[in-house]
Amino acid sequence: YAAVATGFALAVTLPRAGNLAGGGFMVIHLAGGKKTIALDYREMAPMASERSMFLDKKGDADKQLSRYSALSSGVPGTVAGLVHAQANYGTLTLKEVIQPAIMLARDGFPVNVDLSNSLASRFERLSKNSASKSYFFKENGEFYQPGEFFVQTHLANTLERISKDGVSGFYEGHTAQLIVDEMRRLGGLISEDDLKNYRVVTREPVCGIFHKNTICAMPPPSSGGVHLIQMLNILEGWDLKSLGHNSAAYIHRLTEVMRRAYADRSAYLGDPDFYSVPIDQIVHKEYADSLRSGISLVKATASTDIQPGLGIDPETLILNSGHGDKESSETTHFSTWDRWGNVVSNTTTLNFSYGNGISIPGAGFLMNNEMDDFSAKPGTPNAFGLLGGAANAVEPYKRPLSSMTPAIVFDEKGLPLLVTGSPGGSTIITTVLQTILNVLVFEMGIAEASSVPRIHHQWFPDKLLFESGVSPDTLSILSDMGHDISDVDYVIGATQSIQRGSNGTILGAPDPRRPGAGAVPQ
Numbered sequence: 196y197a198a199v200a201t202g203f204a205l206a207v208t209l210p211r212a213g214n215l216a217g218g219g220f221m222v223i224h225l226a227g228g229k230k231t232i233a234l235d236y237r238e239m240a241p242m243a244s245e246r247s248m249f250l251d252k253k254g255d256a257d258k259q260l261s262r263y264s265a266l267s268s269g270v271p272g273t274v275a276g277l278v279h280a281q282a283n284y285g286t287l288t289l290k291e292v293i294q295p296a297i298m299l300a301r302d303g304f305p306v307n308v309d310l311s312n313s314l315a316s317r318f319e320r321l322s323k324n325s326a327s328k329s330y331f332f333k334e335n336g337e338f339y340q341p342g343e344f345f346v347q348t349h350l351a352n353t354l355e356r357i358s359k360d361g362v363s364g365f366y367e368g369h370t371a372q373l374i375v376d377e378m379r380r381l382g383g384l385i386s387e388d389d390l391k392n393y394r395v396v397t398r399e400p401v402c403g404i405f406h407k408n409t410i411c412a413m414p415p416p417s418s419g420g421v422h423l424i425q426m427l428n429i430l431e432g433w434d435l436k437s438l439g440h441n442s443a444a445y446i447h448r449l450t451e452v453m454r455r456a457y458a459d460r461s462a463y464l465g466d467p468d469f470y471s472v473p474i475d476q477i478v479h480k481e482y483a484d485s486l487r488s489g490i491s492l493v494k495a496t497a498s499t500d501i502q503p504g505l506g507i508d509p510e511t512l513i514l515n516s517g518h519g520d521k522e523s524s525e526t527t528h529f530s531t532w533d534r535w536g537n538v539v540s541n542t543t544t545l546n547f548s549y550g551n552g553i554s555i556p557g558a559g560f561l562m563n564n565e566m567d568d569f570s571a572k573p574g575t576p577n578a579f580g581l582l583g584g585a586a587n588a589v590e591p592y593k594r595p596l597s598s599m600t601p602a603i604v605f606d607e608k609g610l611p612l613l614v615t616g617s618p619g620g621s622t623i624i625t626t627v628l629q630t631i632l633n634v635l636v637f638e639m640g641i642a643e644a645s646s647v648p649r650i651h652h653q654w655f656p657d658k659l660l661f662e663s664g665v666s667p668d669t670l671s672i673l674s675d676m677g678h679d680i681s682d683v684d685y686v687i688g689a690t691q692s693i694q695r696g697s698n699g700t701i702l703g704a705p706d707p708r709r710p711g712a713g714a715v716p717q
């Protein structure tokens with residue numbers, strides 16, 4: 196229940212990413228049956244969506260439309276996801292788990308420095324929408340200062356409706372009407388039927404074995420789990436520990452592995468209800484061996500020399516689905532672990548910070564701009580620079596491909612050892628990968644594993660990104676090997692993790708990269 200209560204509370208206290216009208220993924224390990232499941236509450240494209248809906252008259256991708264217009268919103272999944280998790284796996288009632296969120300919204304809570312700065316920095320975008328302007332700034336347009344109370348009455352009313360009526364309190368009745376009215380007014384596509392037809396999908400997590408440990412993570416429509424396991428498979432063939440953490444030899448291998456995984460991502464990953472994602476082939480150990488054997492240990496490969504590696508024409512994997520009749524960089528992650536060993540890894544998002552900036556008047560929440568995660572046009576990158584094609588083209592009721600990677604690592608006995616995940620758009624998968632390697636290979640405690648500098652490569656752009664703290668000597672060796680190195684002026688990921696220590700102690704660690712996070716003992 197802690198996970199569901201946290202999900203609702205974040206919709207109040209972290210409006211940039213916590214949400215009611217976004218989507219996400221929850222990987223749940225149930226201690227009793229030693230069972231792990233993956234809940235998909237990702238947004239769906241509205242029924243009236245079309246493949247070319249984000250192209251302008253010249254046939255080019257129109258970023259304004261896919262990121263900031265009402266068309267950028269997919270049908271929200273979060274409320275359905277949280278209510279489903281509570282009903283099927285929770286121990287308290289829905290009323291009990293929503294109550295703290297209602298109180299936070301109705302009575303207000305003191306604004307912290309993070310929220311104050313974050314809202315002020317987005318004034319331009321949020322104030323273009325009159326509902327957002329009234330919800331997130333004072334009546335005279337002034338910013339909320341740290342310590343001042345932030346009250347969200349309309350949001351409290353919406354949460355009350357959900358508390359009383361469950362999913363119908365959001366997907367039908369007054370809340371649904373407010374959403375549909377605003378979509379109509381602004382030219383969005385979400386209809387009454389789209390909201391009524393939204394479905395949470397329970398999926399098998401994608402799991403792999405790395406040396407002695409099993410790792411389970413989110414399957415498609417996230418690319419996270421598949422490529423996490425693929426990258427671990429390739430890396431398993433080298434003695435990484437002897438190379439040393441963040442040595443040039445280690446970073447080179449990581450980079451080459453990331454380059455190949457993201458090439459595959461561009462071609463073979465999409466919503467599995469619409470596209471036959473070749474998961475088994477991508478996570479096969481033999482495929483990992485063949486990719487590893489193509490990696491030079493002394494020289495960087497140019498990304499232009501790497502293509503998706505399975506040798507399958509991506510177009511042949513399109514399913515003739517009767518779309519919709521099947522169940523089918525700013526995100527936030529939380530991890531929970533109870534005393535019985537039930538573990539939840541949850542990543543949720545509106546896509547950008549504050550989504551598309553459009554709030555629903557009277558309902559008090561922001562809409563997502565998740566439609567930008569579809570591939571608007573083959574070969575044209577989305578906001579995270581990610582490429583895609585037919586596998587991730589827009590289709591009615593399809594879910595856009597994600598990078599969110601909620602993950603759980605198990606020990607040899609099948610007991611949870613580490614639960615982790617991160618925001619960060621395209622850098623999520625590589626962040627989770629490095630956190631897991633830091634714990635499993637370099638034997639770091641979770642606080643250190645969360646803090647040490649990270650790198651990122653995603654095939655295109657062909658740049659090896661690094662955070663401050665990677666030694667200049669190391670960077671010079673990598674540059675000599677042919678890597679185009681580039682320091683980031685932002686951070687790579689921001690994990691929220693829990694680890695079981697060697698003496699059985701449960702240790703939580705918020706990533707120090709971003710403010711406002713914490714660990715609370717059970």
Ligand code: GLY
Pocket residue numbers: 525526544545546547565568596597598599620621
């Ligand atoms: N919207 C970012 C992601 O889902 O990967």
